[in-house]
Amino acid sequence: MRIISDYQFVTDTDRGATAAIGNFDGVHLGHRSVIEMARDAAPDAPLGVLTFDPHPRAYFAPKSAPFRLMSSAARASCLAGVGVEKLYQLPFNTALASLSPYDFAQKVLHDGLGLKHVVVGADFCFGEGRSGTAEDLRNYGAQLGFGVTVAPLMAQTEQTISSTAIRRALSDARPRDAAAMLGHWHRIEGPVIGGEQRGRELGYPTANMSIDGLHPPAFGVYAVIADVLEGPHQGRYHGVASMGVRPMFGENKPNLETFIFDFKGDLYGAPISIALVDYLRGEEKFDSLEALITQMDADSLRARAILAAL
Template structure:
């Protein structure tokens, strides 16, 4: 997949799905689907924004469900041929809806087809609606698909709803809306190695600083990585938190792999979150902590049915 942040380097002509697409959830997939598997002449293209417009206007860093590398991976898996990350700056923010269509979609991307969600807004001060884009683009000879809002159990599927579910540790809801398991991708770095001293060695995972982290606590997880030398995911237990039992002061992400031993320092792991087991808590002693971790491992084994 071709990735560019420059309109002048984009591959044209294009069929464009337009939006922020943080999370690449089931609603996003409905918007992207119409530009896939076209006639072969138009490049299936996702146009997104970097930084996120809310981050640009607020000046505050925004945690993302899918940082750029994860977003690119998910889109490539869908069959998208090109990702255009438009730099969201004052010049772009100042374009009115007509200028946006003419400058971005017509002049640079040579778009033949555009797909957007029903709630899509664009142009200066978000003044343009999906209907506005439809009318302006069609006048320029561009076909437009407006995709209705996608719901699950009567609730609109959105990035905000997924973030809320993850904040509550409701992985069932979050994963259903995503259409896959929420995952953390990061490098294994050296930690305090406390787990080894109590019989439960852990991989200390360092994820991108902009990655959105779910509720602190213990999770049943499936772990993937070339270093694991396994065709199947390795089951594990992951803790996100400050480790209050040992007076920890910084949040860490630590993964204990079940039935696997080896050196993972410097390796990249993908950890898929399947079940929330319990909140983080402080224990009176390391023996109590050890006993609880053992119980967590047993709970994870019971929860995580092996993938056949």
């Protein structure tokens, strides 16, 4: 997959694509439906996705609480996995935000990227002040010479599938409900970072990861699938992970600590992906280290049983 980050400097080989447009945070089932519609709209054209980095919400409200379901790198990896050939990942800045809806359609979609066809959700808004609608885009496409398909919102039973609904499920300690809307397990991806090595002293060495900038799922303990993405230990493993601030040790910066079952090796700096499969219990502060170890033993046994049944 090629990543194009400037609509004003696009090679001829990167023009003429069909593209789904949106933020695609989580790459959930609704997103995948829009991408499939883009594929079907022009099957002979390269399949593209047009998205933005940073997320427009972060641009307009930089002090808002972290809300991203995945990093830009994880999103790109996920989009590549569903067959996207061209990722137009445009910087969302003052210049882009100031374009009128028509100028966005003309200067970015038509003149800049040279898109053949675009697909957007029914709730798509664009241009300065989010004043342009999906119907406006359809009209501009007819004038400028590119096709526009407006995809209906996708529902699962009575709930519309959306990144907001997925965040709510994760906050409510319902990772399986989140996975049902995503079409895959919710994952935290990134490099293993250094920690205090307390887990090693307790007999539970962990791979620690930052969750900075991401929507924090409910704090507590999870049964997880751990994928080591590169290096000598590359592969898939089962494990148990703690999400939170580690109240037993007076910490206050949340992170994710994963104990990988039956694993020996050094993962510092290695890129890993942790899938949250099931929520086991909330975060607790124990009266003693012995009580903590006893609970960790019980958590591991329960996680092994859950993961073995997948």
